[in-house]
Amino acid sequence: MLFVSDVHLDAEAPESQRQFLDFLGTEARRADALYILGDLFETWVGDDDEDYGAVLEALAGLTGEGIDCFVLHGNRDFLIGQRFCARTGCRLLPDPVTVQLDGERVLLTHGDALCTDDHPYQELRTVVRDEVWQKRFLTLPLATRRMFANEARAGSRAHTARTIPIIMDVNGRAVEKAFRATRARRIIHGHTHRPGVHDTLLEGQPAQRIVLGAWYEQGSCLLYQDGRYELRTLPR
Secondary structure, three states: OEEEOOOOEOOOOHHHHHHHHHHHHOHHHHOOEEEEOOOOEOOOOOOOOOOOHHHHHHHHHHHHOOOEEEEOOOOOOOOOOHHHHHHHOOEEOOOOEEEEEOOEEEEEEOOHHHOOOOHHHHHHHHHHOOHHHHHHHHOOOHHHHHHHHHHHHHHHHHHHHHOOHHHHOOOHHHHHHHHHHHOOOEEEEOOOOOOEEEEEEEOOEEEEEEEOOOOOOOEEEEEEEOOEEEEEEEOO
């Protein structure tokens, strides 16, 4: 079983797309299932966007081989919808979602909702995740939606440049709350681009948070096999 997040596929970064397509044709083909925990795309302005046809075909090829592929929304591609799923064979899961892996409750999430110290971002997230806002946005012409997406990317870069890095990381209390609310002892997420394995104690019991890496400079995936988790770097 494989987990990835923050692939950030972008027409302006063909090397990332080539690496991910290779990943879908090799490592992913040997897995029982692939979980994509958000931000597969740098931008996704609606299921009528045809910029990523090769990726959609590769995902369809993967699921056509009988390999389950599950997708969560990220902060960049929260407009992925049922047309995407119909074309690729992927299944869209809610964020967050609790799954059973060999009898263990594991919480899967993109991770942005855990970054509660970043108040401006959380306010924006509330707006763009609103169903009414999304329906209105999707009625706009594709070119207009792409223009707004490019403006949002520029705004995001400016926000990142002027914000203290720790504010954009997960909040410890939010993580603890997520553990308690779901009764999980393991959380897997992305978003922060800070790959690592964080062990802790919760009510005297071991708990673990695994953070997936981004694909800007190299690939990153989490392999779950025979009860063990291995966070891997995939050199480009």
